[in-house]
Amino acid sequence: MSSGQNRIAETLDTDYYAVIFTSIRTDDDRGYGQMADRMVRLTSQMPGFLGADSGGDSDGLGITVSYWKSEDAIECWKAHSQHQVAQAAGKTTWYTEYALRVATVERAYGKISELAEAADDQR
């Protein structure tokens, strides 16, 4: 999932948060795809949501990094009733392993569109 016209999430400033969710799927697919789609739609409507990128590999590993304006926004999403249902099903049914890391973005650079080429890291 990406935000805006570009393919990858556009958040090239600092003072925001990254939530890094890494998982290994079980073989049990019951309802997973539908729930994942619902969570993508829901996050995009959450206050303070900046964008997200997701990928995986052929062995069931998945990574979703979502970006948020504040800790409050992350807490609000964590506590959302439908997200709580998804979290519970993830633990019991869909994931053999998972890790969730909340991190403060200290600096960022890159090339997200022709018009938005950021200066390279100057540190």
Place this chain on the structure above:
Amino acid sequence: MSSGQNRIAETLDTDYYAVIFTSIRTDDDRGYGQMADRMVRLTSQMPGFLGADSGGDSDGLGITVSYWKSEDAIECWKAHSQHQVAQAAGKTTWYTEYALRVATVERAYGKISELAEAADDQR
């Protein structure tokens, strides 16, 4: 790529750094796979490297999150001569878009193995 016996990187403590690299590939594959494999091998030998997870989607999006003990370790890897060559080729040949974000991990939880189930986030 994962570290250790488990499938996803094991870094469930705090006071470390995440480097989130997101990219969109061009259609030009010249040398990419070989270089990517070399970078995976090299990072695993770098001082302060804790682990990494990588995934992608079918449209060329890729995400690699690598974990590091210190800013110095990240700088050391950034400046590595072979990595510099890879970075340059990435900009000119392999990526239409990319973003690199350096973030401080504030907290983490999850279930990485049967023996290492971490307590849920207590905040």
